[in-house]
Amino acid sequence: MISILYVDDEPALLEAVELTLEDTGRYTVDTTSSPELALVMMNSNLYDAIISDFDMPDMNGIRFLHMIRAGFGDVPFILYTGISREEVLIEAINNGATFYLQKGGDSGPQFAELIQIIEQTVLRRRAEQALHESEKRYQDIFNDAILGIFRTTPAGRYLDLNPSFARIYGYSCPDEMRREVFDIQKQLYANPEGREELKRRLEHDGEVRNFEAEFLHKDGHRIWVRINAKTIRTSDGTSKYFEGTCEDISECKATEAELIQKNSELVQALEQVARTEEELRQNYEELAIHQRSLGESERRYRSIIENIIDVYYRTDREGRLIFASPSCLTLLGYDSINEVLNRQNDSFWKFPEERSRMIALLKEIGQVRDYEVTLLKKSEQSVEVAVSSRYYTDEVGNFAGVEGIFRDISERKQAESDLELSEERYRRFVEHFHGIAYQIEYPDYLPRIFQGDVATITGFQEMEFTSGSVCWVDLIHPGDKNLVLSENQSLIDEPDRIRTIEYRIMHCDGQWKWISDTAQSVAEVFNHPGLIQGTIQDITERRIVEEELKNRNEDLNATNEGLRVAEEELEERNLELIEKQQILNQSHVALREANRQLNLLSGITRHDILNKITVLNGYLSLVKDGITNPEISEYINILESVTNTIEEQIAFTRIYQDLGTHEPYWIPVSSLISTINVPGMIQFKTNINTIEIYADPIFGKVFENLLDNTMRHGQRVTQIQISYKLTSEGMKIIWEDDGVGVLPSDKELIFERGYGKNTGLGLFLVREILSITGLAISETGLSEKGARFEIFIPNGKFQIREEKGNEADN
Numbered sequence: 001m002i003s004i005l006y007v008d009d010e011p012a013l014l015e016a017v018e019l020t021l022e023d024t025g026r027y028t029v030d031t032t033s034s035p036e037l038a039l040v041m042m043n044s045n046l047y048d049a050i051i052s053d054f055d056m057p058d059m060n061g062i063r064f065l066h067m068i069r070a071g072f073g074d075v076p077f078i079l080y081t082g083i084s085r086e087e088v089l090i091e092a093i094n095n096g097a098t099f100y101l102q103k104g105g106d107s108g109p110q111f112a113e114l115i116q117i118i119e120q121t122v123l124r125r126r127a128e129q130a131l132h133e134s135e136k137r138y139q140d141i142f143n144d145a146i147l148g149i150f151r152t153t154p155a156g157r158y159l160d161l162n163p164s165f166a167r168i169y170g171y172s173c174p175d176e177m178r179r180e181v182f183d184i185q186k187q188l189y190a191n192p193e194g195r196e197e198l199k200r201r202l203e204h205d206g207e208v209r210n211f212e213a214e215f216l217h218k219d220g221h222r223i224w225v226r227i228n229a230k231t232i233r234t235s236d237g238t239s240k241y242f243e244g245t246c247e248d249i250s251e252c253k254a255t256e257a258e259l260i261q262k263n264s265e266l267v268q269a270l271e272q273v274a275r276t277e278e279e280l281r282q283n284y285e286e287l288a289i290h291q292r293s294l295g296e297s298e299r300r301y302r303s304i305i306e307n308i309i310d311v312y313y314r315t316d317r318e319g320r321l322i323f324a325s326p327s328c329l330t331l332l333g334y335d336s337i338n339e340v341l342n343r344q345n346d347s348f349w350k351f352p353e354e355r356s357r358m359i360a361l362l363k364e365i366g367q368v369r370d371y372e373v374t375l376l377k378k379s380e381q382s383v384e385v386a387v388s389s390r391y392y393t394d395e396v397g398n399f400a401g402v403e404g405i406f407r408d409i410s411e412r413k414q415a416e417s418d419l420e421l422s423e424e425r426y427r428r429f430v431e432h433f434h435g436i437a438y439q440i441e442y443p444d445y446l447p448r449i450f451q452g453d454v455a456t457i458t459g460f461q462e463m464e465f466t467s468g469s470v471c472w473v474d475l476i477h478p479g480d481k482n483l484v485l486s487e488n489q490s491l492i493d494e495p496d497r498i499r500t501i502e503y504r505i506m507h508c509d510g511q512w513k514w515i516s517d518t519a520q521s522v523a524e525v526f527n528h529p530g531l532i533q534g535t536i537q538d539i540t541e542r543r544i545v546e547e548e549l550k551n552r553n554e555d556l557n558a559t560n561e562g563l564r565v566a567e568e569e570l571e572e573r574n575l576e577l578i579e580k581q582q583i584l585n586q587s588h589v590a591l592r593e594a595n596r597q598l599n600l601l602s603g604i605t606r607h608d609i610l611n612k613i614t615v616l617n618g619y620l621s622l623v624k625d626g627i628t629n630p631e632i633s634e635y636i637n638i639l640e641s642v643t644n645t646i647e648e649q650i651a652f653t654r655i656y657q658d659l660g661t662h663e664p665y666w667i668p669v670s671s672l673i674s675t676i677n678v679p680g681m682i683q684f685k686t687n688i689n690t691i692e693i694y695a696d697p698i699f700g701k702v703f704e705n706l707l708d709n710t711m712r713h714g715q716r717v718t719q720i721q722i723s724y725k726l727t728s729e730g731m732k733i734i735w736e737d738d739g740v741g742v743l744p745s746d747k748e749l750i751f752e753r754g755y756g757k758n759t760g761l762g763l764f765l766v767r768e769i770l771s772i773t774g775l776a777i778s779e780t781g782l783s784e785k786g787a788r789f790e791i792f793i794p795n796g797k798f799q800i801r802e803e804k805g806n807e808a809d810n
Contacts, residue, residue, distance in 0.1 A: 002122055003046065004029045007038045007064065008053040008080070013103075016618040017051070020111045027118075035064040042072055048122045049098075054081035054088060062091055069096050076121040080114065082610035083333065104610045104647060107618040151243040154199065156184040157240055168248050170218030187455040190214040190222050193422070194298075199567060202231045202242055212249065224253040263309045270312070270405065273304055277776040283391075311385075311406040314392070315345045317399055327431045331385070331408055345402075350382055352375040361403065362391055372409065400646050409593050435537040437523070441490055442530040443472050449533075457515065457538045459508020477504035477512060488519070491532055495521045514543040664773050666692045666799070669733075672700045677705050678720065686722040688733060694797040696772045706735050706789060714739025714787065730794040739784040750779065773797065 004027055011090050014031040021027040028046065028231070042709040049374060054061035061079050079092045082103040082806050091102050099117050103110070142149060147413060148165030152158050158181060161174045168190065168751065171177035181187050185195035194213035201208045207230040217223050221443055228242025234789035250485055305312050305325045314323040320342055334340055334347065344354040354373045367390035374382050388503050389404025423680060436457060439449040450465045466468040476484055487501050500518040507513050519534025624636050670689040676685045710717055719740040725732045742750060749755050781788030 002027050002048045002118065004051060004118065005038060005041060005045070006031045006051040006056065007033070007035055007049045008051075009033050009055070009056045010053070010615060012615040013611065013618070015777045016107070016615065016622075017111070017114070019622075021115065021118075024115065035059040035067070037466075038064070039067055039071070042068070047075060049078060049118055051074040051078045051080050051118075054083050055080055062088075062095055065092065065095050065097055071356060074125070075119075076125055078117060078121065082614065092234070103614045105617075106291075107614060107621055110614075111618075131681075132202075145245075147245040147247055149243075149245050151241055153241055154185060154203075154239045156195065157182060165246065168223070169215065169334065170248065188215050190216055198227065198229070198266050199242075202229060203239055206231045206233075208244075212253075218494075221351055223248055225248045225249065252373055253502055266304070267310060267407075268311065269304060271309055310408075312403075313345075313406065313596060314403040316401045319345050319402075321345050322401070328406070331383065331406065332375065332376075333379055333381075339378075348375050352377045356391065358387065359402070362389065366390060368404075370407075375406070383408065384410045422645075435535050437535050439531065440472070441528075442492060442532050445471060447472070448531075452536075453538075457507075457513065457536065458505065471503075475505040477506070480504055484517075491519060491521045492530060496732060497521075497526060513538060515542045610647070613643055616643055662695075662697045664694055664696055666694055667697075667699055672703055674721065675700065676703050679711070682717060683719045684721075685719070688722055688724050690801045691724060692730075692801065693734075693775075694773065694800050695775065696769060698769055701789070702766050702769055702777075703735075705766050709762050710737045710787065716740065717786075731798050733791040733793065734788065735791070736781065736786055736788040738786045741781050741786050743783055744777050747779045749778070801809060 004021060006014060006017055006029055008017075008031075011033060014033065018029045018031050021029050030041060030047075032041065033053070035336055038050075038052075052061045052064055056064075059067075061081065065077055068075065074096075075097040077096065078099045078101060079097045080103065081088070082100050084102055084543055092100055098121050101110075101114060101117060103307070111144040142162050145162055145164055148168050149162045150159040150165050151159060158178050161177060165176060166172070166177040168173045169177065171180070173325055185192045188197045191214060197209055198213070201211070209228050210231070211227040212224060213227070214222050215225050225246050226249045227244060227246045229242050231242055232240045232524050234240050248539055264578055274343075308325050308327055310325075311323040311331050312323075313321060313328065314740070321340060321344075322342070324337065324340055326337065328340060329335065329337065330338070340348075346355045349355045351374060357370055358373070361371070367388075368388040369388045372384065372386050375385055376508065377383055385406045386409045387404055387406055389402055392400055392403050394400040411543070434453055436452040436454055437449065438447055438451075440447050445467050446468065450462050450727060454460065454462045454465065458475065460470050465472065473481070473484075483501060484503055487499050491497060491499060498518065498520040500516060502514060502516050504512045504514055504792075516537045516539045517534060519532050521531070522533045523529050523531045617640070620636060624633065627633050669691045707720075710720060714737050717737045719738045721734075723734050723736075725734060747796060751763050751767045755764075770791065774797065776792045778790055778792075779787060780790050
């Protein structure tokens, strides 16, 4: 059920609306004629919607709407009134009215429209409330998540992020981080290439998991962050934005570094153990009497072997694996040591020929160190290892087998691959860079690197600079040399500074060239004091253009001064015109105020009459449904006809009162034609969609009345056509149909008030509307061949806009 509160100062209308709504079985309706009492009822009842009249004795509908919005929020509010003034409608909408429905006309269709408005309004509000609750639940999950959640543009700006994300990077809230971080790559990444790598993988794969990179915390220290993200694309496949989660793994990274250090220490210990074992074998007979000490040493050795991260192994003379440290299970992915013992050692090698080559080396030199090979895991996956092995002998000195260490170098190999990729990128950058990339030792200006378009920019070869036969400082213009030396010294004093300066150098052919030099100190990176790295680009052409622009600007300034003097003279004349216009505007305001007061008085009268007509129509409809006597039904039909005639006459006065009360403006004819409702069985043609007319705002009634005249009097109309014709004096808009036409004797009479079979107001109103702005209308058709109305528009009051936006004014 939908609960309704209806407020109106017309008791009969309250009863009629209540009966109509509750008769549907879907509504419960409370009514009152007092807005003050309605506010009390709102405190004790929950209503789905409020219907209110506008013009009520104690409080009007707008004031009542203010009270509802202040005390009860956004409950749907329908203003149901007989007042048709545009300012009332605008004020109601501006103050939060949900809908505006005008009283008057047939009560049956009007009550049906009221029911439809109520149901649409209530259902829309319930849907909006459900959507708001859903959005709030999502926002709570987003804000309370432990992981950092983000959304960024491909260019590197944050679109959205949650509080956890901001806290990871040291910011107090998401708004602070979005405000201060406008370039993610430069401001957050400790190594900007990390951002480029993440972006490349997202663009290529669409998703990245467990991406780790080092970032800069707000307070300056570095943190490690793991990122999981994916790419959201547009319909054409272009990356729209990246979104994902992140977590701070700085503590995990610190633990990992500590483990690497301990592993290195263990490797050193193992090498020491190997040396110790050799000494023990050489002195075996001498140490035989010290079995106890030897047993303790063996226990220590076993402890090291069992806990070593690298894999220690031993094979017999036939190549079978007879011993392996437990770490081999981790390296090769086996569950038990028994799975690997007594197997041929080469069965673990992906390429057995590599083992054959290693055995050949052992026979030749006795041992190998860091011999890189590929082993196979139990899962058939490959793992890169470095082998250090040697022969070992039995107690009498005979060959007994091979022993050694496998060290997992997968991460190192990946790092080497990444380094090669980075070097290749740098090489390609230098090859395609249209400038000079350099690295020099300050203050001697000895170049370590001097590559790029050296010959083009300087006229000398790279070798001449790197060999010292040409010194860069000697090429600098004397007027710029102190600037360059001072700026380079500032780079040494401020290592984090990046500077860009423009100065002149002498080309090999003796001409001066302008260059742009961008550089920074890299002393900390390469652990070399005074090392400066940067790029140089030729900007000679740009400086020449700037000088030409400067000269032209001076010419323009001189021209502008002359224009300024002329502008001052025009301004003085304009002030005189403004004073005259103000006097004219004051006269217009006084006239409009007098007209407004007259319209207000007539509007109040019409409102009261329309209220009574609405009640009368409602009761006539109720009485008519229950009458079976034909004679009484005929009387009721007469009453309905008279009531409708009165209502039409009032409607005419409402339309006519607005004539000439507003300023004319440019009206697109297409917007007026689109509102007229031509019946489907009539063919409608027009070619005036590009025309605009300077006319009274009520100009739209012209086409509505012409259509009404055609439908009432044309009798056999099958086609209506609107066209235009240009003349030397202006334009004619032509409305013509194929009906019975107009008799010659009636061509002027049809424009007089009261003439005709119906109200006699339609064409009279058309001529009055047009005459306000100097337009005229006449009927020029032939009887029995159709009506033809020509609207004359003088030059200056119409304009034709072309299809592509070009405009032809008149």
